[in-house]
Amino acid sequence: MSNVITNTVFLVLALGCLPALAQPRGAVVTSCAACHGEDGIAREADVPHLAGQNEAYMLNQMTNFRNGSRRHPEMRIMARELGPQDIRDIIAYYAALPAR
Numbered sequence: 001m002s003n004v005i006t007n008t009v010f011l012v013l014a015l016g017c018l019p020a021l022a023q024p025r026g027a028v029v030t031s032c033a034a035c036h037g038e039d040g041i042a043r044e045a046d047v048p049h050l051a052g053q054n055e056a057y058m059l060n061q062m063t064n065f066r067n068g069s070r071r072h073p074e075m076r077i078m079a080r081e082l083g084p085q086d087i088r089d090i091i092a093y094y095a096a097l098p099a100r
């Protein structure tokens with residue numbers, strides 16, 4: 001497990017997206033921002049945008065990633081590392097951002 005965390009931290013650092021503590025829970029949002037963008041607009045073609053996405057839908061997806069009913073290795077790790085309150089806060093943050 002510590003390997004998984006180390007790899008995730010390394011990935012976040014490697015992607016160089018750490019405007020640390022710019023906002024409350026900044027480190028947590030930043031761990032998603034490495035892939036989904038701080039503004040919820042993903043830079044990679046295989047990563048979905050989260051900005052303005054339906055909040056209930058995204059919460060459902062996090063549950064599905066966590067319990068494995070929606071399969072995706074990275075998202076499974078991300079969904080399992082965070083507590084329910086962190087997930088709600090982050091999803092609310094992304095849902096409130098303007099969609100592109």
Ligand code: HEC
Binds near residue numbers: 035050078
């Ligand atoms: C390593 C890159 C990576 C990180 C870090 C990451 N994601 Fe994802 N995320 C993805 C990819 C890729 C998908 C698309 C999965 C698929 O193809 O099924 C995804 C899908 C999602 C979805 C579903 C979107 C949809 O339209 O169905 C949500 C919600 C989500 N991520 C939230 C998060 C949150 C919240 C975090 C931070 C805790 C996070 N992600 C961190 C790569 C990442």
